[in-house]
Amino acid sequence: MGLRIGDTAPDFExxxxxxxxxxxxxxxxxxxxxxxxxxxxxxVCTTELGAAAKLKPxxxxxxxxxxxxxxxxxxxxxxWAKDIAETQGVAPNxxxxxxxxxxxxxLYDMLPASIGDSSEGRTAADNQTVRTVYVIGPDKKIKLMxxxxxxxxxxxxxILRVVDSxxxxxxxKVATPANWKEGEDVIIAGSVNNDDAKKIWPDGWKEPKPxxxxxxxxx
Numbered sequence: 001m002g003l004r005i006g007d008t009a010p011d012f013e014x015x016x017x018x019x020x021x022x023x024x025x026x027x028x029x030x031x032x033x034x035x036x037x038x039x040x041x042x043x044v045c046t047t048e049l050g051a052a053a054k055l056k057p058x059x060x061x062x063x064x065x066x067x068x069x070x071x072x073x074x075x076x077x078x079x080w081a082k083d084i085a086e087t088q089g090v091a092p093n094x095x096x097x098x099x100x101x102x103x104x105x106x107l108y109d110m111l112p113a114s115i116g117d118s119s120e121g122r123t124a125a126d127n128q129t130v131r132t133v134y135v136i137g138p139d140k141k142i143k144l145m146x147x148x149x150x151x152x153x154x155x156x157x158x159i160l161r162v163v164d165s166x167x168x169x170x171x172x173k174v175a176t177p178a179n180w181k182e183g184e185d186v187i188i189a190g191s192v193n194n195d196d197a198k199k200i201w202p203d204g205w206k207e208p209k210p211x212x213x214x215x216x217x218x219x
Contacts, residue, residue, distance in 0.1 A: 002109045005145060009034075009136045010107045015074050016067070016095035017081070024140055026095075030065045031163065032136040034097075035154065036110060037070040038127035040080040044153045045070070049096075050088025051156050062163055066094045071105060071119040071127050074098035105130050124150065133159060135166060172218040173200065188213040 003010075009032075011024040035052070037045040052066060059066050070077060077096040085091035097104060100119045105111040110130045119127075128150050135144035143166050148154050165176040174186040188197050188205060197205070197213065206214040 003134075003142060003145070005142055007142050008140050009134065009142050011140075012104050012107055014097045014099065014104055016097050017074055017077050017092070018095040021095065026067075027065060027136065027138075027140065029138045030063050031138060031167070033059070033064060033066045033159065033163075034108070034132075034134045034136070035066070035068055036105065036108070036130045036132050037068065038130040038150065039122075039124035040070050040072040040076045041083065042124050042150070044150060046080070046084055046087060048154050048156075049084050049092050050090055051154075053084075053088070053090045053093050055156050055160065056093050058160055059163075062160075062167065064163055067097060068092060068094065069097040069099055069104060069130070071099045071102060071122070071130060073100045073119075108132070108134065135159070135163060137166070137170070168217070174215070174218065183217060185214050186217050188215055 009023075011022065013020065013022050035048070037048075039045075049068060052068070056066065074096070077098060081091045081096075099105050101117050102111055102115065102119060103117075105127070106113055110132055111127065129147070131148045131150060133144070133146040133148075133154065134142055137143050144162055146154075146159075161181060164182050165180060168186070169175055169189075173189045173192045175189050176186050180186065188201070190211070192200070201215050208214070
């Protein structure tokens with residue numbers, strides 16, 4: 001059974017570059033992002049890990065813990081980190097999960113159960129589906145899933161934008177429109193009827209259609 005938005009993110013124990021973790025315990029009451037990689041020493045992933053490291057203060061500010069995963073052992077992650085620092089200007093400053101037995105990759109439905117239990121001899125192309133981003137809430141539920149091909153680097157500015165939307169809409173009864181950015185107008189959630197909306201937004205709202213009720217972003 002594949003994972004879906006709203007499912008509980010599977011818990012697991014794993015070795016990381018920061019030591020042994022149990023995922024749910026490590027996450028605590030923070031938001032979390034797992035982003036996975038099919039192999040160490042791959043070019044696109046090298047740029048992604050550098051980009052994520054540069055944005056870590058922005059994730060910290062939002063109470064988001066980020067953690068990477070690659071199917072190779074933790075020892076190779078340490079060697080890869082040197083290359084990332086040299087080529088991207090910063091090394092990963094967050095944990096990287098080692099998944100040489102492919103346990104987490106299978107648990108998160110990134111690889112089929114039938115492919116064996118070792119990363120040995122497998123190429124990045126063999127593991128090309130290990131290219132997923134999961135955003136997980138403090139309730140341990142999956143809030144977002146994004147899968148990227150190996151040829152396209154992930155847009156971490158977009159991931160930050162999504163986190164802003166998820167955190168805003170979790171706190172307020174609103175939704176965010178297409179291409180929304182922090183500070184822009186939002187939409188009253190469809191679950192809020194007009195009588196209740198008047199209590200929350202006594203100054204009213206713009207209504208180009210009865211089902212589109214636009215208000216300023218809540219503070």
